[in-house]
Amino acid sequence: MSEVLFRINELYKYFGATHAVDGASMDVYPGEVLGFIGENGSGKSTILSIISGMLKPDSGTFELDAKPYTPASQAEGIKSGVSLIAQEINTLEGLSVAENIFLGLEENFSKHGFINLKKMHQMALDVLVASGITDIAPEDDVRHYSIEQRKMIELVRSFFIKPRLLMIDETSTALSHVGRDELYKLINATKEAGNSVIFISHDLQEVLRVCDRITILRDGKIVTSKMADEVDEDQLKTLMVGRELVGSFYRTDYDAKISDDVVLQVRDLKCKGLGGVSFDLHKGEILGIAGLSDSGMHEIGRAIFGIEYDVAGDVKVVESGKSVKTIQESIGEKIGYISKNRDTESLFQAASISDNIAVHCMDVLSKSIFVSPSKMKKFAEENAKTLEVKMREVGQNVSELSGGNKQKVAVTKWIARGTEIFVMDSPTRGIDVGVKAVIYALLVQLNKQGKSMIVISEELLELIGCCDRILVMRDGRISGEFFRNENLREEDIVQKVV
Numbered sequence: 001m002s003e004v005l006f007r008i009n010e011l012y013k014y015f016g017a018t019h020a021v022d023g024a025s026m027d028v029y030p031g032e033v034l035g036f037i038g039e040n041g042s043g044k045s046t047i048l049s050i051i052s053g054m055l056k057p058d059s060g061t062f063e064l065d066a067k068p069y070t071p072a073s074q075a076e077g078i079k080s081g082v083s084l085i086a087q088e089i090n091t092l093e094g095l096s097v098a099e100n101i102f103l104g105l106e107e108n109f110s111k112h113g114f115i116n117l118k119k120m121h122q123m124a125l126d127v128l129v130a131s132g133i134t135d136i137a138p139e140d141d142v143r144h145y146s147i148e149q150r151k152m153i154e155l156v157r158s159f160f161i162k163p164r165l166l167m168i169d170e171t172s173t174a175l176s177h178v179g180r181d182e183l184y185k186l187i188n189a190t191k192e193a194g195n196s197v198i199f200i201s202h203d204l205q206e207v208l209r210v211c212d213r214i215t216i217l218r219d220g221k222i223v224t225s226k227m228a229d230e231v232d233e234d235q236l237k238t239l240m241v242g243r244e245l246v247g248s249f250y251r252t253d254y255d256a257k258i259s260d261d262v263v264l265q266v267r268d269l270k271c272k273g274l275g276g277v278s279f280d281l282h283k284g285e286i287l288g289i290a291g292l293s294d295s296g297m298h299e300i301g302r303a304i305f306g307i308e309y310d311v312a313g314d315v316k317v318v319e320s321g322k323s324v325k326t327i328q329e330s331i332g333e334k335i336g337y338i339s340k341n342r343d344t345e346s347l348f349q350a351a352s353i354s355d356n357i358a359v360h361c362m363d364v365l366s367k368s369i370f371v372s373p374s375k376m377k378k379f380a381e382e383n384a385k386t387l388e389v390k391m392r393e394v395g396q397n398v399s400e401l402s403g404g405n406k407q408k409v410a411v412t413k414w415i416a417r418g419t420e421i422f423v424m425d426s427p428t429r430g431i432d433v434g435v436k437a438v439i440y441a442l443l444v445q446l447n448k449q450g451k452s453m454i455v456i457s458e459e460l461l462e463l464i465g466c467c468d469r470i471l472v473m474r475d476g477r478i479s480g481e482f483f484r485n486e487n488l489r490e491e492d493i494v495q496k497v498v
């Protein structure tokens with residue numbers, strides 16, 4: 001490969017004393033899908049954010065098609081042919097679907113300083129329909145749509161602009177199987193046009209399947225690059241963490257008996273997406289819920305915790321005999337919820353790590369309306385050690401953390417509260433193999449403490465490896481049930497999913 005489509009020269013980015021990107025240099029070639037892998041905090045997403053124009057580098061230069069590339073904003077990057085589909089939601093609330101699709105391209109619909117919205121809406125409708133999307137209206141504010149639908153809007157945007165360099169950061173985890181197929185179509189179309197893709201995923205099997213070459217990052221540095229057909233998953237894990245991972249990733253016990261004691265009763269739970277769901281959660285049980293993205297699985301967690309609207313049915317905490325319908329009632333009954341969308345529903349991005357950990361613990365910290373700042377800081381520091389949150393200090397803004405460390409904070413705040421029933425929706429979405437191991441070990445630890453957990457996930461191996469029992473969702477109802485068994489396979493569950 002001699003021709004270079006995109007080049008990074010000596011890129012540096014600091015956040016305080018943290019070297020987020022430490023002298024990264026690399027080339028991307030035409031028609032190549034380049035994988036980026038590394039532990040959370042290794043610098044992957046930061047590099048892509050700088051390339052897109054969302055962040056400014058402290059030093060370093062870019063070249064696009066052998067010409068200097070210096071985007072002042074994401075819109076300017078898009079005009080230059082560089083598109084980022086970010087890990088978290090990258091659509092702007094307050095703007096319509098059409099305005100998000102054509103962000104940075106408004107001049108195509110402008111005449112004499114006025115934007116022809118009718119023309120923009122019609123063009124947006126055309127590209128949505130061409131992508132097989134019929135449930136999204138161009139004139140609607142994007143805030144009315146789900147995570148997956150907003151991700152599909154980002155995909156449509158990239159389909160339309162046909163970027164010279166397409167960057168995809170942990171997007172597949174937010175998509176259903178249908179959405180993933182559309183993502184892979186976009187990757188193939190970009191590659192076949194002679195353009196390039198940088199692809200970030202913590203699913204190493206997916207990386208090996210999708211990418212031509214794989215670049216490994218560690219602590220802000222590029223460690224090495226390997227052709228995808230030269231390495232396997234275990235070798236990639238070792239390169240990522242700098243050591244060979246030993247021990248079992250999942251639980252190894254198969255003889256644990258589920259307690260007869262029921263801690264949570266769910267009866268005929270109904271809301272948009274749910275057609276009447278009933279089940280019991282037992283003391284110390286890890287209960288998995290499997291299904292496709294639109295099966296109603298995600299609505300179960302939201303309905304139990306009190307986030308969903310127009311919910312019918314009953315969610316009863318057996319010990320107190322109380323039925324919970326609101327978030328406040330759930331927290332009061334020691335139920336904690338970790339959302340699939342951690343940035344907007346599990347964490348306060350504009351607040352510190354300390355505030356996020358302590359937010360639901362004020363009554364524990366003080367019997368009055370005042371809490372000593374030093375006491376709150378000490379409380380946060382002690383609890384942050386539980387999951388080894390990688391941070392400068394607890395006063396650091398939570399938005400500065402990597403995805404894996406954000407997830408650690410989201411879990412830590414409920415542990416600090418003394419939560420007895422955990423509802424975890426996609427708890428390992430967008431986190432690396434090392435942090436996944438921490439989360440899986442935590443599930444076992446909480447299990448041994450007698451805590452009860454509902455784990456909602458589209459990753460079947462994760463559920464098979466961690467859960468005592470798995471309920472399968474299809475079309476808003478429970479379509480199957482499986483108990484922990486060393487002979488249980490993904491294929492068994494899939495038969496009940498589709």
